[in-house]
Amino acid sequence: MDVIQRELTAFARRARAAAARVHPELPLVSYTLLAHIEEQRGCRATDLAAHYLLDKSTVSRQVAGLEKLGFVERRPAPDDHRVHVLHPTEEGTRVLATAQTNRLAAYQERLKDWSAEDLARFAAYLLRYNTAGTAGLPDSPPR
Template sequence: MTGGAEVPREASVDVIQRELTAFARRARAAAARVHPELPLVSYTLLAHIDEQRGCRATDLAAHYLLDKSTVSRQVATLERLGLVERRPAPDDHRVQVLHPTEAGAQVLATAQTNRHAAYQERLRDWSADDLARFAAYLLRYNTAGTGGSLPTGNPR
């Protein structure tokens, strides 16, 4: 296998396409297993809010290619659950800055721990080198795609 470029590009691209698709199909079910207590997308948004140390709904929409109405409702859910709070921006009354509450940070920490454990388990047999290379490839793949403007043409 280490011979030298024996595998044609076409075939590799095919495999990548197929496997990434397969992954995506199952991601949802997998996510639900890891943190069943939180409505999945809400969790993702909460994580982003936390990472950013507070952000606006519009930022979330832009980052995840979601409609602002979708984000609005997700945030409303998170607020109802007491996981985020909205702080009106003093300088711009249109904006509300979102912050995780104490409870939100807690939930997030727990979920992250679980998820992390699941990944650790799944990748247990991998060598450190393989892990590093796989991570690098994924990073490369994803950042390459981020450039496109993506017309938000989701199914409706």
């Protein structure tokens, strides 16, 4: 278990460093929220809090930072103009696309010598690990 803990910590450290390379003022949590907002084609801050099991004040601070950077904007919900929906700006979408391209290139470089069987096994283990990590939690993302 010590090796697993150490290696997952190293993985998380690399993820934080990668987020910082995308933009020096973009913490990993904010990057994750921005990616979710884009993936959902817009969502409310309360949806982010529920999905990631975060306090609303934490999400509020992260969203404020994303707005300040020009990566997110608020728009009235089409069905209820009292509610605001978060959407990525063009710049936010560009930042995510650049990060995705860079991340994919890094994964391809890191895994280039792995066999197809090793890659399939690794993918299966990651799915199993991440599914087990959210099973039974409220608002678990569907798999």
